[in-house]
Amino acid sequence: MTDVVLNEHGRIRRADAYGVSHYPVVLREPLIALKMMRETGLRATLGHIRIIALIRLLNRFDDNARMRAFPARLSDATNASADQARIADPQELAEAVHCAPIPATALTWTLGALDLDPRAHHFVDVGSGWGYALGIAAQYPFRKLTGIEFAGEFHKMACTNMDALAAAGSLDRTRVELRHESALESELPQEPLVLLLANPFGPAVMRPFIERVAQSHRDNPRPITVIYVNPKHADLFERSDVEELALKGTDAWKLRLFGPYAVRAYRWR
Ligand SMILES: C[S@@+](CC[C@H](N)C(=O)[O-])C[C@H]1O[C@@H](n2cnc3c(N)ncnc32)[C@H](O)[C@@H]1O
Structure with missing residues (x-):
C-alpha cells in the first residue's frame, strides 16, 4: 500500500x-x-x-x-478503466472507489461479531475487485459466494485468483461465482444473503443500489444482512425497512481498537 x-x-x-x-x-x-x-x-x-x-x-x-496465495494482485490502489467496464448508469465510473482490498481482519472480526450462520447464507461481495475478500470469505462455510465487479481487468484477476485458490485446495471453485457486471444490474441471489460493501461507490450509485436490495426483499422476503466497511454513506441506510445491527463480543472490540475502518452492519426487516 x-x-x-x-x-x-x-x-x-x-x-x-x-x-x-x-x-x-x-x-x-x-x-x-x-x-x-x-x-x-x-x-x-x-x-x-x-x-x-x-x-x-x-x-x-x-x-x-x-x-501470496493470490497470483493476480495490484500493488497499488487502481481505478477501473472505462473501456472494460460494464455499467448501467454513466455515473458509475465517476462514483467508483479505486480497487484496494480491505484487510482480511476487517472481515473476519466483523463475521465474528455478528450473530450469523454462514451455512444459511449466500455471501455476495458487491465490488469484488481482484477477489481478496471473496477468498477470505470462502474460508467460511457459506452456502455459495458471488463476486460482482464492473471492471473487466479486476474481474479477470479475480478469476485467476479463485482458480489458483481452487488448484491449491483452499476453496471449492463450484461454490464461487464471479460476475463481470454492474452492481446496478446484477440480480441478487434468491436466498438469505450477506452483502459485503467495502465502500465500493459513492452516494449516486449507493442510493439506487439500496433501492434494488429493498425491491428484491419486497419481492422475496428473506434475511438480508449488509456489512458496510468504511461506511461513508451510512446515512442512506437510515430507513424504516432497515435496522442497524450491533457488533458484539471480543471481535467487535478488536475491530474498534485495531480495525483501520469503521464497520456497520444492517438487516432488512
Ligand atoms: C474498495 S474495492 C473493494 C475490493 C474487494 N471488495 C475486497 O475487499 O477485496 C471496490 C471495488 O468496487 C468496484 N466497483 C465500483 N463501482 C462498482 C459498480 N457500480 N458495480 C460493480 N463494481 C463496482 C471497483 O471497481 C472496485 O474493484
Missing part, C-alpha cells in the same frame, strides 16, 4: 496527487501529512495517519502472507 493515501471522502488516490513522488521515500509520508493538514485540518489528518498505520500493521502481520 506504499504511496497510497485516502482523501477526505475515503477515496484512495496516489501520492503523486500530493506532488511528493520526487522526494525520497522516507520524506513522502511526513510531507503528505503536512499537505493534508493544510487541506483538511488536524483531526482528519490524524484519522488518516491512524488508518494508514493500522493497514500497514495488519498487512505486515496478516495480509501479506495471505496475499
